[in-house]
Amino acid sequence: MKKLVSAPALFLGAGAFLIIGVVLAFWYSPIDASSMGFSQKIFYYHAPIAETALVAFGISFVAAIAYLRTQNLKWDRLSVVCVRLGLLFSILVMATGMIWGKAAWDSWWDWEPRLTTFLLVCFLYAAYFVLRSVVDEEQRRATYAAVFAIIAFIDVPITFFATRFLPAGMHPAVITSGGTGMPGSMFLSFFLSMIGMTLLLVALIRRDLQIETLKDRVSDLKTALGG
């Protein structure tokens, strides 16, 4: 397959966007007017990471369906690479979210719907890898993993809905800020960071896919050599 953009170019592009994004976030975007104040700066990384994690899981969902339809292992490779990166990004979402929570509300953990959803997402997709590790046969492992990836991705919005609108017990959701109306000067930094993060995801997916393909070839060669 002819490569449109080389992998180093993607990484460089991602880095450039992310650096410009963070520079603008600190020197161009205004300090948030709400109670969050300066701590809101982390938003320019936190939100793009979250978005990228969901994109990665979305790709794994589509790849899982494609695998079940075609039984072609290349889709399984794409799915597992995306879940792995999605999980990594989700853990980063939790980390940045907790730092933000500490700075803004002075508590490391709050059962805030979005953060709680990401916590459950981490458990879900960690289970995906446990599942993969206990099935030996390749086709069967790919099939089970695909079924679970589909179910898990369907569960994510449902979990968010449940944590957001059906709070446990009688207490209403404490934090309801939607953050929809963003002034343009904030949006630019956010937008550039988001492009940078998405490019980073694409670059990482490509690199990981190449590694997976190489791994498969190595094991094929080993079998061919009788090892």
Next chain:
Amino acid sequence: MSGWAQFMAILRKDLIRELRTRDMIVSMILFVLLAMVIFHYAFSVKGNADLTYFTGGMLWVTFIFAMLLGLNRSFAQEKDEHCLDGLLLCPVDRVTIFFAKTAGNLVFLLIIQVVAVPVFALFFVQRSFVSDLLPFLLVLLLADIGICALGTLLATISMNTRSRDLLLPILFLPLIVPVLIAATGATTLVFAEGVGFGTVVARLLFLLGFDAVFLVAAWGTYDFAIGE
């Protein structure tokens, strides 16, 4: 045989097998009653504390774990006795197997609840909720369907793996959290505040939606989960 007859045949087989041995039901009921004692001591930090507000949560945690016990048993037997291989050799639609197994598990869960709910209510709930029985029964039924559908699908996958019963809770628990949130909230409302349909209706609709989504998802993927 029509799909309905096949469904009934598999369901009847599961029920008869359980009625003959009774090992699953008995251990599930004992587990539920033991859990009640454990919860009592876990939550009684002050003498004679009113646990009404905790009962919904206690009940659903107990049901979920009892169901995990049951799901593991139901598929371990199928697998060990090679009953499943026989089923798969029959000209039966895989989805029919799924719905029959789900229905069987639903029956077992309902039996557990018939025992557990009155006992829990007697021991923990300090107000009468008879006037709210209908919404409560609906919550039970809708949450049970979601638990059994998802549980059956995941148990089918996990029994074909190396670690079997170890894997099921890890796959099942994070997925079932939304049901737990809705069912616990609704049950607590019924037990503690007695509010009728008005306030539980959102949770009922949510559970209905959950059931629909995962029944469809399982219907679409069960062919792959059960294997060749």
